[in-house]
Amino acid sequence: MRAAGTINANNWTSAEKGTTVAVTIRDVANLAGVHISTVSRTFSAPHLVNEETRRRVTEAAVALRYQPNRAARGLITGRTYQLGLIVADIANPFFPLLIKAAQAEAARSDYGILIADTDESTEVEERLLRSLARQVDGIVLGSVRIDDNVVMEVAEERRLVVVNRAIEGVPAVLMDVAVGARAAMEHVLGLGHEHIAYVGGPSSAWIDAQLRATVSAACRAAGARLTAIGPYSPTLSGGEAAAARAVATGATAVLAFNDLVALGLLAGFGDAGVDVPGQVSLVGVDDILATAFTSPPLSTIAMPTRLAGQLAVDLLLRLLRGETPEERSPMIPTEFLLRGSVGPPPGRPGGRRSP
Amino acid sequence: MRAAGTINANNWTSAEKGTTVAVTIRDVANLAGVHISTVSRTFSAPHLVNEETRRRVTEAAVALRYQPNRAARGLITGRTYQLGLIVADIANPFFPLLIKAAQAEAARSDYGILIADTDESTEVEERLLRSLARQVDGIVLGSVRIDDNVVMEVAEERRLVVVNRAIEGVPAVLMDVAVGARAAMEHVLGLGHEHIAYVGGPSSAWIDAQLRATVSAACRAAGARLTAIGPYSPTLSGGEAAAARAVATGATAVLAFNDLVALGLLAGFGDAGVDVPGQVSLVGVDDILATAFTSPPLSTIAMPTRLAGQLAVDLLLRLLRGETPEERSPMIPTEFLLRGSVGPPPGRPGGRRSP
DNA sequence: ATGAAAGCGCTAACAA
DNA sequence: TTGTTAGCGCTTTCAT
Numbered sequence: 001m002r003a004a005g006t007i008n009a010n011n012w013t014s015a016e017k018g019t020t021v022a023v024t025i026r027d028v029a030n031l032a033g034v035h036i037s038t039v040s041r042t043f044s045a046p047h048l049v050n051e052e053t054r055r056r057v058t059e060a061a062v063a064l065r066y067q068p069n070r071a072a073r074g075l076i077t078g079r080t081y082q083l084g085l086i087v088a089d090i091a092n093p094f095f096p097l098l099i100k101a102a103q104a105e106a107a108r109s110d111y112g113i114l115i116a117d118t119d120e121s122t123e124v125e126e127r128l129l130r131s132l133a134r135q136v137d138g139i140v141l142g143s144v145r146i147d148d149n150v151v152m153e154v155a156e157e158r159r160l161v162v163v164n165r166a167i168e169g170v171p172a173v174l175m176d177v178a179v180g181a182r183a184a185m186e187h188v189l190g191l192g193h194e195h196i197a198y199v200g201g202p203s204s205a206w207i208d209a210q211l212r213a214t215v216s217a218a219c220r221a222a223g224a225r226l227t228a229i230g231p232y233s234p235t236l237s238g239g240e241a242a243a244a245r246a247v248a249t250g251a252t253a254v255l256a257f258n259d260l261v262a263l264g265l266l267a268g269f270g271d272a273g274v275d276v277p278g279q280v281s282l283v284g285v286d287d288i289l290a291t292a293f294t295s296p297p298l299s300t301i302a303m304p305t306r307l308a309g310q311l312a313v314d315l316l317l318r319l320l321r322g323e324t325p326e327e328r329s330p331m332i333p334t335e336f337l338l339r340g341s342v343g344p345p346p347g348r349p350g351g352r353r354s355p
Numbered sequence: 356m357r358a359a360g361t362i363n364a365n366n367w368t369s370a371e372k373g374t375t376v377a378v379t380i381r382d383v384a385n386l387a388g389v390h391i392s393t394v395s396r397t398f399s400a401p402h403l404v405n406e407e408t409r410r411r412v413t414e415a416a417v418a419l420r421y422q423p424n425r426a427a428r429g430l431i432t433g434r435t436y437q438l439g440l441i442v443a444d445i446a447n448p449f450f451p452l453l454i455k456a457a458q459a460e461a462a463r464s465d466y467g468i469l470i471a472d473t474d475e476s477t478e479v480e481e482r483l484l485r486s487l488a489r490q491v492d493g494i495v496l497g498s499v500r501i502d503d504n505v506v507m508e509v510a511e512e513r514r515l516v517v518v519n520r521a522i523e524g525v526p527a528v529l530m531d532v533a534v535g536a537r538a539a540m541e542h543v544l545g546l547g548h549e550h551i552a553y554v555g556g557p558s559s560a561w562i563d564a565q566l567r568a569t570v571s572a573a574c575r576a577a578g579a580r581l582t583a584i585g586p587y588s589p590t591l592s593g594g595e596a597a598a599a600r601a602v603a604t605g606a607t608a609v610l611a612f613n614d615l616v617a618l619g620l621l622a623g624f625g626d627a628g629v630d631v632p633g634q635v636s637l638v639g640v641d642d643i644l645a646t647a648f649t650s651p652p653l654s655t656i657a658m659p660t661r662l663a664g665q666l667a668v669d670l671l672l673r674l675l676r677g678e679t680p681e682e683r684s685p686m687i688p689t690e691f692l693l694r695g696s697v698g699p700p701p702g703r704p705g706g707r708r709s710p
Numbered sequence: 711a712t713g714a715a716a717g718c719g720c721t722a723a724c725a726a
Numbered sequence: 727t728t729g730t731t732a733g734c735g736c737t738t739t740c741a742t
Contacts, residue, residue, distance in 0.1 A: 022489070024735055035713050040737055050711055067489050071426040071435065072735035076718045080426060082469070090455040093448065093644065100445040103471055107483075112490065114437070115470045116458055128462075134377070134422045135467065236644075263648060289448065289591075290645035293618060379719055390729050395721055405727055427719035431734045 023064045032060035043068060082112045083316060084132040087142040090117045092234070093288035094258065094305060095142065098163070101309030102140060109317050111137075118143045126150050133158045138316045140309075141165070144205045161316045163308055165206045171319065172329040173312045177207055177285065178214040180301035180334035184255065184283050185218035187336065191344045193224065193253040193281065199242045199265065200230025201257030208257060211285070215255055227251055232261060239264020247274055252281065252345040259284035259291050259300055266294055266341070277343030287337060296340030304332045378419045387415035398423060437467045438671060439487040442497040445472045447589070448643035449613065449660060450497065453518070456664030457495060464672050466492075473498045481505050488513040493671045495664075496520070499560045516671045518663055520561045526674065527684040528667045532562055532640065533569040535656035535689035539610065539638050540573035542691065546699045548579065548608040548636065554597045554620065555585030556612030563612060566640070570610055582606055587616060594619015602629055607636065607700040614639035614646050614655055621649055621696070632698030642692060651695030659687045 029036040034057060041048050042057040049057070060066075074080045083106055087095045103113045114136055118125040125146050133139060138159035141151065148167050154160060155170045162172045188196065198215050201208045212228060219226040227249040232238035239261035246254050246265060256262035262284030269276055276282050276296060284291060287302035311330055319325060384391040389412060396404050397412040404412070415421070429435045438461055442450045458468045469491055473480040480501050488494060493514035496506065503522050509515060510525050517527045543551065553570050556563045567583060574581040582604040587593035594616035601609050601620060611617035617639030624631055631637050631651060639646060642657035666685055674680060 022735090026735080036735090037714080037737080038712060040735095041712085044737070048711075053711080067486060069430075069735050070490055071429045072718090073737070074426045074718090075424075075430060075720085075735080076737045078718085090458065091451045093451075096446045096448075096451050099470070100472060100474075103445065104474075107471065112469045112487075113471070114467045115454070116462065116468070117455060119455075119459075131422060132467075135425055263644075266648075289618075289643075290648045293621075293645045293649045295650040377719090381719080391719090392721080392730080393728060395719095396728085399721075403727075408727080424719050427734090428721070429734090430719080430736090431721045433734080 022069065023066050025066070025068070027064055028057065028060045028066045031064060032057045080135060080137055081110060082114055082136045083313065084114045084116070084136040084139040085142065086129060086132065086139065086146075087115075087117050088144050089119050090115070092260065093290070094286050094303065098142060098305040098309035098312075101306040102313045105310045105313040106317075111313075111317070118145060122147070129154055138320055140312045140316060142312075144202055159316060159319045161312050161319070163312050166329075171315055171325045173308050173315060174329050174331050175207075175303050175305075175308055175334055176331040177210050177301060177303070177334050180285075180336045181211055181214040181255070182218060183336035184299070184301060185215060185222075187338060188253045188281060188283070188342060189218065189222040189224055191281075191342070193251075193345045195225045195227070195249070195251045195253075197246050197249045197251035197254045198226065198228040198230075199232060199239070199246055199254060199256045199261055200228055201232060201234040201238075201261065203231045205234075205257075207285070211255065211257065225251075230257070232257070234258050234261060236260050236264045236267075239266075240268045243268020243272065247272060247280070252279070253283070253342070254280055255283045255285075257285065259286040259288045259298065262298055262300070263290060263294065266298065276341050279346050281342040281345075283336075283342060291339070294341070299339045299342045300337050302335045302337050304334065307332050377424065378421050380421070380423070382419055383412065383415045383421045386419060387412045434492050435490060436465060437469055437491045438668065439469045439471070439491040439494040440497065441484060441487065441494065441501075442470075442472050443499050444474050445470070447615065448645070449641050449658065453497060453660040453664035453667075456661040457668045460665045460668040461672075466668075466672070473500060477502070484509055493675050495667045495671060497667075499557055514671060514674045516667050516674070518667050521684075526670055526680045528663050528670060529684050529686050530562075530658050530660075530663055530689055531686040532565050532656060532658070532689050535640075535691045536566055536569040536610070537573060538691035539654070539656060540570060540577075542693060543608045543636060543638070543697060544573065544577040544579055546636070546697070548606075548700045550580045550582070550604070550606045550608075552601050552604045552606035552609045553581065553583040553585075554587060554594070554601055554609060554611045554616055555583055556587060556589040556593070556616065558586045560589075560612075562640070566610065566612065580606075585612070587612070589613050589616060591615050591619045591622075594621075595623045598623020598627065602627060602635070607634070608638070608697070609635055610638045610640075612640065614641040614643045614653065617653055617655070618645060618649065621653065631696050634701050636697040636700075638691075638697060646694070649696070654694045654697045655692050657690045657692050659689065662687050 025036045025039050029039045034053060039057050042054050046054060070081060085102055106113050116128055122145060129146055133154050140161050142163040151167055160170060162170055164175055165172060196219055216226055229245050232242045234257055243265050256265055262282055266276060266282060274280055284298050284300040287300045291298035291300045380391045380394050384394045394412050397409050401409060425436060440457055461468050471483055477500060484501060488509050495516050497518040506522055515525060517525055519530055520527060551574055571581055584600050587597045589612055598620050611620055617637055621631060621637060629635055639653050639655040642655045646653035646655045
């Protein structure tokens, strides 16, 4: 055993700001008068260390403000304690709450979140995903554009969870938008609407397929006509671009791919002098903040983005711990929020709700 | 020189998904028939490698899908190629665009962004900041609550840039909210308002101080009365909570700390039957999406969050490259957006604009 | 319960 | 221009 109390030259700050030489496990070992492996054990397997020794080591670590170097630890354990989170567009109001929840859930297990969005060419996206895959222990994919095959390939080499996407063999967290969409359609059709328009988003989006199928089934069951238009960009301008065509369909009720599109439609309708809900009823998807403040307030299908972010990370961490994923992906219910943008069709002011 | 073409057993995938043994620099060296240091040079100092050799190495790397292990590289270079981004609340619409821009700018230099928000106890925030500081090359702080002294301390050991905050000796990117606020006040006062209310946010926020000072100076110059209330939480509910008191001040025009507060005020005014802008004019700060859709549309001071995110990372990266920071922090101009929520004071419908 | 030693994958002198 | 060597900070056998 060496003499206690010796610490190496590292313990002083160099002149340059931002270049403090870090205190290492060796400094702690010297100060505590033990071997570095004992210090290591104190942190990664405390029960293997004598209580008194552990106390001394811990004290020394605190005194020196020692924190294990994650890169060094990761080099040998193969774990970075970081997760990658890739989303389609951080600035889309759909994502922030998901990101926030994911980060919070990861932090609970001492994991960090490396974030990126794929607002670029498909090629860039793929490179991004592949390079991220090497740096993290697992990945949450909340994006729509990366090719299924690429995702499956990456999923082979890194734990990966997708959100709102169904890929054979890839664990997923899904928002059951069909529940909310069915409720919306029931209400709208119950009011007497006989011609519905669906303004679609990116055709590769799982949500788009879900909405399409749900609306279609509901219309068929009710004997109503359905006109689907699109795909449009899932943005405000996408909605604005769709407005004229949406009106031209002659539909008296419109379901939009998401709230941004619905907001764009609302603006477009306003410009064209089309009254909502007098002439056309309008329903969006996501329940972003702005929907509560439009006039009329926008009916929408609330998406559980917070819960999804949390569950996705939770699932990913469980996979990393070696647990086997459930057979079925968790389906998180959504909810139809009825607001002022929905009313009876024109010329039928007394339209009745369905039971 | 060893025989070319040999690759180690690592080149196969283990049965377990997500546990592919990574291909290392050694595999590439073997396949290319060179020493590992030559492979290393090919990536980190290509000009030191013979062209033909470089080609062979690159080919081998591509064939093996080799990517340098960042942890290993970081262990020796002391660089993680990651930046930390800490914000007050990811879900606050003020931040996503900043985050997105920061991430994009970092990616251009091959840096990753580790994100976190500090929506918690001050103690948690500090631990978060301190532990993050050890894992990244530099930090962007977009939060308001962490104590100045802690920030300065961390700034001693890691490069750090703050956004919208002024701390002695800490490089900053600032949004010149005073420009927009002055324009707003000029307009409002020009309409004839003689009593202004300022609904303040967290008193530790630099923006709050800026707004307070600007509004105060403008009122003094115009001989108008100013009533400041607060602090309120910078959220929707903060605004709702402030509504009654804001009305009670008797002011005919209200400037809110941010748009969320303004939105809350708008809702509160609506509930109380106070007409905007008939009885009270209202101005927010940030230009979040929802402000364009309220009725009346909310006048606001547009904040250059995208540019701020980009500049903050740009500044940080330049500091990391050893460049000396400018003496003055960059001030990014803001802009007053006049919308329907501002009008002449009651009983003075013809109020004139100032020049 | 603790120490000794090997080595994770890589870079950076130094030598050749 | 390339190979050799040492070692970044840590964990993990294996001895003791």
